[in-house]
């Protein structure tokens with residue numbers, strides 16, 4: 001058992017939450033102690049919805065920058081705080097707005113579907129946003145609305161894009177971004193694990209590479225993986241996504257065994273270094289000092305809201 005945080009820290013957190021009229025929204029990749037104090041824990045779609053419907057004056061977003069930015073876009077009345085402004089995302093960083101604008105200029109006939117793991121500046125250049133839980137549905141909807149001849153540019157995750165293309169039968173131009181966590185899983189080590197645990201099911205996030213997805217028995221967003229693992233009659237799972245999700249899996253199905261999929265090096269690369277920048281101490285400090293706060297111009301917010309709201313309306 002890790003040492004318990006001092007009682008003072010929890011008392012201070014409670015006091016600040018009341019004083020600032022604050023809610024804590026946390027992603028499944030946060031450390032267990034953060035998930036346990038959060039008012040709501042979810043995947044990126046659920047967190048976006050929770051941020052939009054929140055009536056709190058302050059939203060403390062324990063996740064990464066694009067998620068907190070999304071909360072601000074959807075709920076401009078709230079003060080949106082992050083524990084650490086450096087908590088970025090490799091996928092989001094892989095898609096610089098200027099380079100993306102140039103690609104769009106070259107392909108004005110393409111409908112732009114962007115994965116929510118991107119900056120507000122990329123969202124503002126998109127026609128609709130998707131998350132890992134609704135990406136297939138969103139692309140199917142684009143086909144339904146505009147016909148299957150409609151050309152689509154999908155950004156920034158090439159693995160999710162390829163998976164969606166396969167599931168929908170829709171060819172798409174893919175921005176070549178990847179997630180540093182999901183691209184590190186070792187196919188060879190997973191096969192070794194499957195040999196040691198022939199009764200275990202491999203379940204994977206669609207940001208994983210094609211070779212891993214081809215071997216997975218279930219593919220889904222963090223929430224979908226959690227639901228599947230809890231409801232399945234199987235008792236053992238090899239989980240190919242960031243290891244933070246194992247906390248909720250173990251809580252909701254303590255009788256089952258969850259094995260984190262191994263990365264290809266002897267490192268903790270199945271931990272998202274950005275998500276893991278957040279700590280309880282930083283959450284308390286952010287609430288106390290009301291900083292760092294997510295800020296953006298109203299013009300950018302309005303432009304980024306359009307495709308984000310379209311996604312929420314379509315899903």
Ligand code: 13P
Pocket residue numbers: 042043044045117131132133179205207220221222223
């Ligand atoms: P989810 O949409 O499944 O929560 O995934 C977010 C993410 O950042 C995956 O790396």
Ligand code: SF4
Pocket residue numbers: 064088089090091092117179180181182207242272273274275
């Ligand atoms: Fe970004 Fe990957 Fe971290 Fe998710 S796990 S926040 S995609 S770097």
